[in-house]
Amino acid sequence: ATGSAPAVPIDERFDIAYVTPVTIGTPPQTLMLDFDTGSSDLWVFSSHMPPFQVRGQEIYTPDESSTARLLEGHTWSIMYGDGSASRGNVYVDTFAVGGLTVLNQAVQTAQQVSASFTSATNIDGLVGLGFSTLNTVRPESQLTFFDNAKASLDNPVFTADLKYMAAGTYDFGFIDRAKYTGEITYVPIDPDPGYWIFTSSGYAVGASSNFSATPIIGIADTGTSLVYLPTAVLTAYYRQVQGATNSRSYGGYVFPCDSALPSFTFGVGEERFTIPASYIRYAPVTEGSATCFGGLQSSSELGINIWGDVALKAAFVVFDSRSPPRIGWAKK
Numbered sequence: 320a321t322g323s324a325p326a327v328p329i330d331e332r333f334d335i336a337y338v339t340p341v342t343i344g345t346p347p348q349t350l351m352l353d354f355d356t357g358s359s360d361l362w363v364f365s366s367h368m369p370p371f372q373v374r375g376q377e378i379y380t381p382d383e384s385s386t387a388r389l390l391e392g393h394t395w396s397i398m399y400g401d402g403s404a405s406r407g408n409v410y411v412d413t414f415a416v417g418g419l420t421v422l423n424q425a426v427q428t429a430q431q432v433s434a435s436f437t438s439a440t441n442i443d444g445l446v447g448l449g450f451s452t453l454n455t456v457r458p459e460s461q462l463t464f465f466d467n468a469k470a471s472l473d474n475p476v477f478t479a480d481l482k483y484m485a486a487g488t489y490d491f492g493f494i495d496r497a498k499y500t501g502e503i504t505y506v507p508i509d510p511d512p513g514y515w516i517f518t519s520s521g522y523a524v525g526a527s528s529n530f531s532a533t534p535i536i537g538i539a540d541t542g543t544s545l546v547y548l549p550t551a552v553l554t555a556y557y558r559q560v561q562g563a564t565n566s567r568s569y570g571g572y573v574f575p576c577d578s579a580l581p582s583f584t585f586g587v588g589e590e591r592f593t594i595p596a597s598y599i600r601y602a603p604v605t606e607g608s609a610t611c612f613g614g615l616q617s618s619s620e621l622g623i624n625i626w627g628d629v630a631l632k633a634a635f636v637v638f639d640s641r642s643p644p645r646i647g648w649a650k651k
């Protein structure tokens with residue numbers, strides 16, 4: 320089996336997150352979920368939430384699904400890197416995305432979500448694509464939809480083709496030759512922490528002229544909007560940007576929106592990937608401001624480097640869960 324579904328930016332001005340249509344239950348209920356390689360819970364806005372916490376999101380109503388079954392005595396509670404949180408109980412139901420159907424998928428129904436989820440009106444929940452060891456359901460943790468689907472997939476892989484201010488694609492079970500050029504460069508993944516962690520071979524400010532071969536260990540995370548890298552890398556980059564400062568009030572590097580920006584190149588093995596300056600001129604700090612927030616930010620407070628959407632949309636990325644798992648990067 321294989322599947323293919325669109326990854327649609329939730330905001331037409333900035334690619335802050337991407338959502339993908341899925342159906343849950345019988346008859347099918349359609350929700351738009353954020354496919355997130357940085358976590359491993361499949362949770363949805365649901366009929367079990369207080370109505371004031373729902374602001375336009377689609378909800379899953381298990382009572383209206385003939386195939387829904389409560390997973391007795393199981394609960395979940397999750398807190399993400401940005402401080403947003405949600406918790407609730409668990410059903411098992413039919414889950415389908417892009418033509419791929421998983422029977423008996425654990426669907427975590429929210430009973431409470433934090434204010435930031437309520438205000439993210441275009442996100443109806445998340446589909447974790449991290450390793451199932453990160454799943455927060457207790458007393459028995461549950462498998463991700465990808466882990467449940469894996470045995471029936473033609474290949475145990477999924478790919479991310481995210482795009483700058485346009486809809487991209489998540490493919491499951493196959494690698495679409497038409498979505499990339501040249502060859503795919505694979506590097507090993509350390510699955511133990513539960514993230515898609517790999518080592519980048521280095522970086523260059525601008526094109527790959529003055530490449531610095533310094534290993535950068537980080538996670539490939541479709542659920543994080545920006546790129547978070549070590550301070551040394553950031554100072555090397557923003558030194559080249561007129562008027563750039565690391566602003567405490569804005570919580571990161573900002574610069575005049577009309578400043579010239581170099582591109583940013585990162586290495587995967589011998590291959591070099593360049594993030595265009597337009598992706599790094601991420602967004603005005605507030606609507607209409609002449610000060611822009613950078614798409615490259617510091618990882619010093621995170622304890623981990625993150626290759627988020629700003630980097631992922633510069634490549635075609637293969638998440639390969641064969642044994643041992645590996646990640647592949649190709650130009651497009």
Ligand SMILES: CC(C)C[C@H](NC(=O)C[C@H](O)[C@H](CC1CCCCC1)NC(=O)CC[C@H](O)[C@H](Cc1ccccc1)NC(=O)OC(C)(C)C)C(=O)O
Nearest residue numbers: 335336355357358398399400401403439453540542543544
């Ligand atoms: C609980 C663990 C098992 C897993 C957990 N994983 C993570 O925190 C990483 C994971 O990818 C989570 C997944 C996201 C949680 C919030 C909703 C959207 C998905 N990423 C995150 O927690 C990182 C948060 C994102 O970067 C936000 C997302 C966002 C989306 C829409 C509106 C506002 C903000 N963007 C965001 O803040 O963009 C700015 C900086 C431009 C404002 C962890 O490591 O703690």
